[in-house]
Amino acid sequence: MAPPIKAHANVHTKRVVIAQGRNxxxxxxxxxxxxxxxxxxxxxxxxxxxxxxxxxxxxxxWIRRFVMFSGRxxxxxxxxxxxxxxxxxxxxxxxxxxxxxxxxxAAVLFLYRVVLSRPLENLEPYLRAKRPKNLPVVLTxxxxxxxxxxxxxxxxxxACLLYGAGLRLSECISLRVKDVxxxxxxxxxxxxKGAKDRMAVLPEALKPALIDHLQRxxxxxxxxxxxRRVRVSLPDSIARKYPNADLDWRWQxxxxxxxxxxxxxxxxxRRHHVHETAVQRAMTxxxxxxxxxxxxxxxxxxHSFATHLLQAGYDIRTIQKLLGHSDVRTTxxxxxxxxxxxxxxxxxxxxx
Numbered sequence: 348m349a350p351p352i353k354a355h356a357n358v359h360t361k362r363v364v365i366a367q368g369r370n371x372x373x374x375x376x377x378x379x380x381x382x383x384x385x386x387x388x389x390x391x392x393x394x395x396x397x398x399x400x401x402x403x404x405x406x407x408x409w410i411r412r413f414v415m416f417s418g419r420x421x422x423x424x425x426x427x428x429x430x431x432x433x434x435x436x437x438x439x440x441x442x443x444x445x446x447x448x449x450x451x452x453a454a455v456l457f458l459y460r461v462v463l464s465r466p467l468e469n470l471e472p473y474l475r476a477k478r479p480k481n482l483p484v485v486l487t488x489x490x491x492x493x494x495x496x497x498x499x500x501x502x503x504x505x506a507c508l509l510y511g512a513g514l515r516l517s518e519c520i521s522l523r524v525k526d527v528x529x530x531x532x533x534x535x536x537x538x539x540k541g542a543k544d545r546m547a548v549l550p551e552a553l554k555p556a557l558i559d560h561l562q563r564x565x566x567x568x569x570x571x572x573x574x575r576r577v578r579v580s581l582p583d584s585i586a587r588k589y590p591n592a593d594l595d596w597r598w599q600x601x602x603x604x605x606x607x608x609x610x611x612x613x614x615x616x617r618r619h620h621v622h623e624t625a626v627q628r629a630m631t632x633x634x635x636x637x638x639x640x641x642x643x644x645x646x647x648x649x650h651s652f653a654t655h656l657l658q659a660g661y662d663i664r665t666i667q668k669l670l671g672h673s674d675v676r677t678t679x680x681x682x683x684x685x686x687x688x689x690x691x692x693x694x695x696x697x698x699x
Contacts, residue, residue: 382414385422385462392462397542409454422458427467430455434474445476452476482683483650484641491651493637494630501602501621502629504553504560508534509645511550513652513669515540516627516645520620524561525597529554536671538582545671564603568596577607577616653681 379385386407393403410422416433417425430452437443437451452474460466486494491510498506508519518536526535527549534547549557571577578593579600585592592598600620607618627645634643641647649670656666667678 382411382419385414386411389458389462393457396461399542405450406454406457409451410458413451413455413458423463423465427470430467430470431474438476445478448476449478480680483654483680484643484647485654485681486639486641486643486647486651488655490637490639490641490643491648493639494633494643497633497636498629501560502626502633504556505602505621505626506630506633506645506648507550507553507556509648510652511553512547513649513656514547515649516623520600520602520623520626522601523597524599524601527557527561527601529558539671541671541673543671543673545668547669561601564599564601565596568599575616577618579618650681653678657681 379388389407389410390403393406398406413430413433414420414422416436417429420429433455434448434452437448443451456467456470495503495506495510505516505519508514509516512519512534514534514536518539521537522534523537526537528535529549532549532551532554534549536545536547539545572594576594579598581593581598585598600618602621604619604621607616609615610617623645630643630645634641653666653670656669657663663675663678663682666681667675670678672678
């Protein structure tokens with residue numbers, strides 16, 4: 348059972364009276380008695396604003412930590428001072444990175460602005476941490492070849508797509524069969540970062556392996572479908588609009604998990620896509636086996652994709668579109684790791 352939120356009797360009574368009065372007028376201030384009820388309310392509001400499931404999970408975790416840090420006090424009885432104290436503890440006692448601290452700030456601001464209808468004015472500019480501008484780690488073509496040689500099976504196919512198409516890991520493992528277009532050599536990335544769709548390039552060299560992979564999956568899918576009905580999760584209300592679409596081959600994952608699971612609500616047998624940690628572990632082992640000294644991971648292949656395209660002479664706007672960046676300044680970071688040292692300047696020592 349979720350722990351109750353502490354509040355002084357007079358403050359708590361005042362809060363309920365205010366909530367009842369405002370509920371009668373505009374319905375903005377919610378009522379809750381436990382931390383669990385508050386978190387469920389936050390989850391509902393996050394879903395209403397179409398936040399991604401991962402963001403909603405992270406925000407809920409930070410809101411819980413904020414309440415527990417403040418001694419389980421009711422958030423409506425707290426304000427700027429308590430938020431500053433919480434962020435200060437993250438910066439000095441934990442400590443966390445600037446990105447993590449900013450995420451915690453965003454979660455608490457969402458709590459007060461959207462859930463409690465009590466926005467904390469003029470707080471964000473002063474408490475937002477300055478993020479360091481780190482250059483991305485990039486592998487050379489020879490290093491990419493060495494890493495890919497240490498992989499096999501599905502992790503190798505995924506790693507080849509990460510490098511060959513510049514995909515994020517979450518985008519790659521969530522590809523569906525219908526998103527792969529062999530005739531046009533392109534991939535349709537659905538609901539990418541920022542809830543945006545985009546087209547990505549399908550490497551010509553990867554087509555035979557990917558076709559063979561899908562043919563084997565289709566054979567397994569048809570055999571499994573003949574034995575029992577294994578469904579796949581569908582976005583939004585697709586399942587309601589198109590009945591039995593979750594049993595259609597076109598909607599199946601390109602990289603499904605090895606095991607099925609039983610849905611806790613419907614009781615149906617379902618199959619999810621491969622978990623990203625399985626690919627990350629395989630990539631870490633491959634980098635270690637290839638004896639590369641760089642701190643590389645799955646996202647390094649995406650960085651290498653952009654950098655090698657720049658080195659090949661492709662314009663920055665084309666690369667921005669392929670990567671799905673909203674601002675070209677995000678893509679411009681790769682210009683600093685292209686060529687001969689910083690900004691492509693050749694050292695005078697090399698001319699002696």
